[in-house]
Amino acid sequence: MRESPALSPRSRAWLAATTGLCLLPLLLQLPAMLALVFAGAALLTMGLAWRRTVPAPLRVLFLLAMLAAVYWQAGLRFGRDTGCALLASMLAIKSSELRTLRDGRSLLGFALFAPFSAFLLDQGPLTTVLALLAVLSAVLCMAQLADAESHTGAVTWREQLRVMRRITVIGLPLALAAFWLFPRLGSPLWGIPERTMSKPGLSDKMSPGEWIDLMADDSPALRAQFFGAVPPPEQRYWRGPVLWDFDGRNWTSPQWHEASPMPAVQSGTARWSYQIDYEATDDRRLVALDLPLQAPGGTRLTPDFELMSQLPLTGLTRWRLQSAPPQAFEATLAPMLRRAALRLPAGYNPRALALGQQWRQEAGRNDDAVIRRAMAWIHAEFSYTLTTPLLGHDSVDEFLFQYKSGFCEHFSSAFVVLMRAAGIPARVVTGYVGGVRNPIGDYYVVRRMDAHAWAEVWLEGRGWVRVDPTAAVAPERIYDTLENRLAQQDGAGAQLDARWAGNVGDWLRRGWNELVLSFNAERQQHLLRPLGIDRLEPSQLIALFVCAALLALGWMAWLLARGERERDPLLRAWRRLGQRYARHGLTREPHEPALDWAARVDRELADPALVVLSRRFAEARYAADVADSARRQLIKDLHQHRPNTGASP
Known part of the structure; x- marks a missing residue:
């Protein structure tokens, strides 16, 4: 077998840039520290392998280091992101064995798995654009390697951009036909493993003081x-x-509450009809305005009126809902639920328990008085801040009697403990609060930083009633919020500019979600509704797809055949020269060699310059040792030469 040629510095630089571009969309979806480790390993490996192959023991050491980094983030759990992280780690050190053109092609083939794997974690426009750039760069890099192996000379940036445009024009019709018309399944045939390194989000557990990561995330939740x-x-x-x-x-x-019957709810007169686009969480929990009237298809309501999806929310989902504030929510509380809503652990927070019992004795049977007293105390003495130390064994006592400052987790937890100590059934509710209207598109954005915790107390005749103790903090004692931190970092003017730019960017992202990510099987069936066709059956979709695909393939075949003839810039320049002579009736016959044709033209027009150009062309076309500079000069001369007729072509 003939030995593969060694890589030139230019080819090696192309490969390094393309590998980095393939890695980028995948690294952006991994935890920041893990992505930095992989990026650093890729740069280090490429630097060490620039002159010579990295020794095998060092490659094994790099491999073990990458596996340790993945284990550090995910442990022994396996999921989509774990698999993607392993792929990124292998690609980061793949260049350690890069020496020949064959190695370069192997690296490119392996690198192309990375941008496609990124779609398992995110399908947003940024990931799509980066993946397309990576694929196009890989194709161009393969072409550059082929040119290097065949000694056809270096390709200019202008030529590379031209090739990129042609690749896009060739493949776009078939890609669009497959996206819009290939029949989609209502649900996947197989499951996709869940993520093990998920982003912060709502969960069925709350530890006061540990929501900072979630509240510092300003990405949209819905x-x-x-x-x-x-x-x-x-x-x-x-x-x-x-x-x-x-x-x-x-x-x-609790898990035990899942088997409880659905409580009776008497809704108020207000009704809100809305649609939410819920970002991926890899969980089954959804949110809805308090309280949802019914569960949409594919979801269910728990006895606590939590909305649960039947499938993990691994991608963007859209839900149509109706909600109404309740007038009476579970007006009759079962004894088991009452005991659960009053239960407190023994040996914790003795001062809070004593205070709640004292309030009960002083208020008698007046539950409203106990609630008002707690809210008044918060308003008079407590402050809101994100800078709160992690609490100890008696966390509620420390918050209520020592620090008297914190954020929603601290307030809701302490309030519910006080209510239970006073004999009032209470529970903590988590979710989001608020939402900012985007005037571009007239919709509301709720971000992860809007995560909130509040309380529900059970009152005779009314059932569960929402009480938000955090809202009772006096405005003058709100010292430190995420909004204040952003304003201090950016300044008022910059914040306004950033808000406007953020509205535009989010509107564009919503449009992407509308046109691409939410295009499911149901929307595909109604694709031709504007043309009066209400629904497309699967057989009709297949027929449309086959017709569109055949047209697209015919378009691809014609362009590829034409492009193959004109791929070499030297051959393309020679053909255009022949076209200029053809306009004067001196067309080169298909069977006529270049030198014979030039001699014939010289006899008719006395054009010896064409004879010289044809000899240079034949030498550059078929000789293997022609310098790149000579080829570029010949291409330039071919473009500039005109027939010796005295007339403009």
């Missing part, structure tokens, strides 16, 4: 569009997990 009335700000509570059990430190959602 987008909501209202049809008709929009709820006022005080009613924009997006209900998520409901937490009953408290062990002194953690609040958790």
